[in-house]
Each structure stands twice: as C-alpha cells, then as structure tokens.
Amino acid sequence: MSSIKLRNISKKYKDEKKFAVSNMDAQIENGEIITLLGPSGCGKTTTLRMIAGFEKPQSGSIYFGDEAIVDEDLFIPPQNRGVGMVFQDYALFPHLTVEENIGFGIKKDKDYKDKINKVLYLVKLNGFEKKYPSELSGGQQQRVALARALVRSPKVILFDEPFSNLDTDLRTNMRNEIVSIIRKTKSTAIFVTHDQKEAMAISDRVIVMNNGFVEQIGTPKEIFEKPKNKFVAEFIGFSNIFKGEVNDNVVSSDFGDISIENEENFSKDVQFSIKPSGISIHDEGNLSGIVKSTSYFGDYLEVFISYITKDKEVLDLVCYEDPSKDLKVGDSIRFSIDKNKIVIWKE
Numbered sequence: 001m002s003s004i005k006l007r008n009i010s011k012k013y014k015d016e017k018k019f020a021v022s023n024m025d026a027q028i029e030n031g032e033i034i035t036l037l038g039p040s041g042c043g044k045t046t047t048l049r050m051i052a053g054f055e056k057p058q059s060g061s062i063y064f065g066d067e068a069i070v071d072e073d074l075f076i077p078p079q080n081r082g083v084g085m086v087f088q089d090y091a092l093f094p095h096l097t098v099e100e101n102i103g104f105g106i107k108k109d110k111d112y113k114d115k116i117n118k119v120l121y122l123v124k125l126n127g128f129e130k131k132y133p134s135e136l137s138g139g140q141q142q143r144v145a146l147a148r149a150l151v152r153s154p155k156v157i158l159f160d161e162p163f164s165n166l167d168t169d170l171r172t173n174m175r176n177e178i179v180s181i182i183r184k185t186k187s188t189a190i191f192v193t194h195d196q197k198e199a200m201a202i203s204d205r206v207i208v209m210n211n212g213f214v215e216q217i218g219t220p221k222e223i224f225e226k227p228k229n230k231f232v233a234e235f236i237g238f239s240n241i242f243k244g245e246v247n248d249n250v251v252s253s254d255f256g257d258i259s260i261e262n263e264e265n266f267s268k269d270v271q272f273s274i275k276p277s278g279i280s281i282h283d284e285g286n287l288s289g290i291v292k293s294t295s296y297f298g299d300y301l302e303v304f305i306s307y308i309t310k311d312k313e314v315l316d317l318v319c320y321e322d323p324s325k326d327l328k329v330g331d332s333i334r335f336s337i338d339k340n341k342i343v344i345w346k347e
C-alpha cells in the first residue's frame with residue numbers, strides 16, 4: 001500500500017499536437033479509493049498508464065510514498081513498480097485455469113498455494129480454481145482479474161473501466177463487492193470511468209478531468225455541493241444552469257432576487273444551478289411559466305417549464321413534480337424556487 005504523488009506531469013503522444021495530460025498535480029493517500037472522471041479523450045487512461053509505467057511523461061515526477069518512480073532522469077519500469085492492473089476486458093489467459101491465471105508469473109514457493117487460496121477466498125471464488133475463463137460469467141472473470149492483481153500484494157491497484165462490460169445489475173453488485181475487497185485489503189486504488197454516478201458511488205475522492213487538465217479534485221460531496229465551474233457542474237449532471245450576480249447574501253438573476261447563505265463569499269458574476277427538486281409548481285408561486293413537456297417516471301413527473309424573462313427571453317427549466325399532479329403541455333402555471341436547492345460557482 002502506498003500513497004501516490006503526481007507532480008506537474010505532462011504527456012504528449014508522438015506526432016500529436018495536443019497534450020493528452022497537462023501539468024497534472026494530485027496526491028492520493030494511502031488506502032484511498034480515487035476515481036479519474038471525465039469525458040472520452042480527456043486523459044484518464046493516459047494518466048493511469050503513466051502511473052503503471054506503460055507511458056512515460058515528457059515532464060513531471062511520480063512518487064509512490066517517498067520513493068520517486070518517475071523523475072527527470074528516472075523511469076522505474078512497470079514490472080518493478082508493484083502495481084496491479086484490472087482491465088475492462090479482464091485480460092485473462094483463456095488456456096489457463098483460474099488458479100493458473102492468478103498464479104501466473106509468481107514464484108511457485110511453499111507459500112504459493114496459500115497465497116492463491118487466500119485471494120480466491122477474498123473474491124469468493126474458492127471451488128473455481130480448476131475452471132477456465134470461458135466457463136465463468138463476466139463478473140466471475142472480473143473477480144479472477146482482481147485476485148490476480150491482489151495476489152502480488154501491490155502497492156496500488158489500477159482499474160481501467162472495470163465494470164463497463166457488465167450489465168446494469170451485475171455492475172452495481174460487482175462494484176460494491178470490489179470496493180469492499182479493496183477496503184478489506186486496505187489497498188490504494190485508482191479507477192478510471194466516464195460514469196459520474198459510478199465515480200461518486202465508489203470513491204473517497206474524485207479527480208474531474210477535461211481536455212488533459214484537472215478541473216477539480218474533491219470528495220463526491222464537495223463536488224456535488226461546490227462544483228468549481230460549469231464544466232464540472234454539467235458533467236456531474238446539473239441542469240437549470242443560469243447566470244447571476246451576487247451582492248452580499250442575494251443572488252440576482254432572471255428569476256428576481258433570491259437570498260442565499262453565501263458561505264463562500266461569492267461576489268459579482270456567478271453561475272448557478274437550480275436542482276430540479278428545488279422548483280415547485282403551485283398557485284402561490286411568485287413566477288409564472290408554461291408547461292413545455294412532461295414525462296412520467298413512476299416516482300416522479302419530469303416537467304419542463306418555459307419561463308419568459310423581463311427581456312422576453314425564453315428559458316427552459318426542468319423540475320420534478322408529484323406524479324399525481326394533472327399538468328398538461330401548454331398549461332399556464334405558477335412556480336417558486338427553493339433557495340436551499342441552489343448551487344453557485346464563480347463564473
């Protein structure tokens with residue numbers, strides 16, 4: 001187990017104009033589960049591969065604990081880094097049994113059997129040692145891949161989109177199981193995903209990346225409550241994003257003045273998001289609009305409202321309403337905004 005420090009690392013692939021990763025700084029604590037989150041092509045896999053040693057950064061340094069593994073004149077090769085990797089496609093040898101896959105490349109000393117049995121038990125595959133990968137489900141194959149990483153007692157385990165080949169139910173179960181094994185073994189783990197829900201569900205902290213840059217590093221709660229900018233807010237699924245101006249404890253916008261707590265001391269130009277649950281349609285609402293569309297989702301009704309500003313601009317808002325409400329497209333309605341359901345960031 002080890003902490004990891006990335007200091008100012010940059011990577012540009014040969015013949016590419018753009019940097020895949022630019023000036024990245026991050027500190028990952030010992031035993032922490034961290035996720036690199038961002039859209040396709042933002043540099044997540046490149047970062048993971050630089051930590052594993054499959055790619056060499058042009059500049060910057062990487063430390064495992066106090067030990068430099070990459071520096072100006074230093075490059076420790078992958079096999080000497082003590083890194084375990086679990087890939088999206090499991091990368092198991094089809095002609096080897098579960099036991100042989102897990103034990104591949106490790107010394108067949110007197111502890112060999114014990115080590116294999118210990119990890120088989122951990123991933124709940126005892127009894128499967130003589131099976132071949134083709135005889136296993138996707139989830140079971142993924143557990144073999146994890147056991148193969150764990151048997152080497154790695155300093156850090158890297159997971160590249162490990163759940164993307166599994167269907168939804170299995171995916172949730174597998175991710176809970178894998179996280180509980182990581183916690184049990186107190187491993188330091190880095191995941192790569194572009195699924196924000198998954199990132200929030202499994203991580204102690206999330207690194208949000210965009211275009212090779214780190215946009216924000218924080219706990220899921222910090223990122224949800226204090227997104228740094230519009231990219232992060234949109235990427236984690238915020239809707240109803242508008243501009244405003246803050247003076248003391250009031251944000252002024254197209255929806256009038258709304259008093260806020262302003263613990264962050266925002267001033268002047270900001271952007272803000274109104275959570276869909278923070279908009280309610282009722283006759284006493286101080287704002288008026290027209291129902292643009294409705295979609296029924298069982299537990300709630302998703303309603304799009306068209307709101308006309310003082311400058312005659314039409315803004316669309318989405319809100320979640322009681323599904324028993326009788327709302328039809330074209331209805332004139334009144335609505336209000338709950339100031340506690342507003343999230344603000346500096347523009």
Ligand SMILES: Nc1ncnc2c1ncn2[C@@H]1O[C@H](COP(=O)(O)OP(=O)(O)OP(=O)(O)O)[C@@H](O)[C@H]1O
Pocket residue numbers: 013014016019020038039040041042043044045046047194
């Ligand atoms: N071997 C390579 N040679 C040249 N360019 C590459 C190579 N691998 C990645 N890139 C480029 O580097 C950038 C970052 O790619 P990377 O695979 O790290 O992104 P990602 O966030 O992991 O994307 P995805 O979610 O699609 O896997 C992209 O612009 C990509 O096209």
